[in-house]
């Protein structure tokens with residue numbers, strides 16, 4: 510493989526994330542990933558780990574071979590007790606902490622290089638993935654020796670529960686999203702990608718009521734977004750800009766959450782990039798208002814022919830992106846950070862566009878979560894500053910959360926939101942007084 514191409518690895522924790530990652534890995538066989546995919550989960554006494562993949566394997570019998578290949582080295586069951594994580598994130602974190610030796614062994618086995626992009630995936634409503642992934646990312650970033658070199662970037666994808674899900678799931682989601690962004694007060698992942706089950710389902714108009722089929726359909730959309738981020742366009746694609754090269758800028762700004770908005774499968778003979786950008790913007794994978802977005806990565810994948818004959822060019826794309834951003838993003842200058850990249854692909858015959866919108870106001874996400882977050886939090890019995898959580902189905906699963914932990918999480922997310930809102934406000938402020946500034950600069 511070309512030494513300049515970014516190497517990616519996927520680390521997925523929990524059931525939903527395992528399904529998404531396996532589905533992605535089996536379908537795309539992406540050379541940027543090779544075999545660096547790790548599926549983590551905890552055990553339950555009565556359920557075999559393979560049950561997670563049953564539906565996908567039935568749907569695509571060809572995937573069975575892939576599954577058999579990765580089963581031994583790439584599926585890691587961690588945790589000291591056969592408990593599952595009792596659908597509470599704290600249990601998921603504790604199990605990962607107590608059994609980190611097992612997890613470390615599998616991570617080492619991935620043979621990551623010091624410059625890989627590590628793409629973590631978790632659902633945010635559950636206990637296992639949601640509790641363990643932020644902890645694992647933090648550990649990989651701070652513990653020397655897990656990855657040699659240590660100039661990795663960490664991207665994390667979190668999936669919000671359906672609107673109809675129970676308060677406990679939303680309690681998990683608020684805590685999980687926070688812990689991906691900030692872990693005990695400091696930045697955790699370098700880039701957090703947020704998608705939302707209900708929002709995606711609305712977009713693709715899922716009619717089926719079978720749970721597995723619904724997840725399967727949503728996951729298909731999610732993996733398309735993942736594929737647009739990781740080496741979009743297939744093996745021989747040429748991109749001008751690699752998202753992975755620019756992960757640090759949002760971190761420097763202090764705001765680093767993004768949501769994919771996609772418009773795929775357009776006929777390049779008829780569709781213009783302008784139209785596809787509009788379509789994409791109206792299909793964000795999480796509830797958001799694009800007019801609050803301060804950052805955007807725009808990735809356009811075009812069949813090679815249309816790049817060679819000049820229908821699409823990087824220069825045009827940049828102009829179109831600027832115009833689009835000025836019209837639709839925060840402020841009069843189209844946000845503060847924007848990259849567009851035209852990918853020319855031999856394998857593609859459609860015009861595909863993804864806008865990764867970032868820095869937008871989290872108001873809509875928090876608005877739909879907060880009532881349930883408090884419903885659950887307020888139902889907890891506090892004793893000497895500690896809450897004990899018990900799993901109704903498995904009363905032997907108990908976990909204690911310190912009230913200080915919850916306060917820390919709330920402070921972290923509020924701090925992050927404050928900074929985001931502040932950035933939006935600054936972006937929207939009137940332009941600087943150039944005459945005055947030029948004078949200050951000595952002209």
Ligand SMILES: Nc1nc2c(ncn2[C@@H]2O[C@H](COP(=O)(O)OP(=O)(O)OP(=O)(O)O)[C@@H](O)[C@H]2O)c(=O)[nH]1
Nearest residue numbers: 523524525528594596632634635636637638670724
């Ligand atoms: N998009 C998507 N969401 C899923 C999938 N499976 C579960 N979810 C959502 O994820 C949440 C439950 O998380 P799981 O992934 O099942 O939980 P877990 O990480 O295994 O943790 P436990 O609670 O310990 O089982 C709910 O909000 C579900 O709606 C999936 O395959 N795709």
Ligand SMILES: [Mg+2]
Nearest residue numbers: 523524593637
């Ligand atoms: Mg589970």
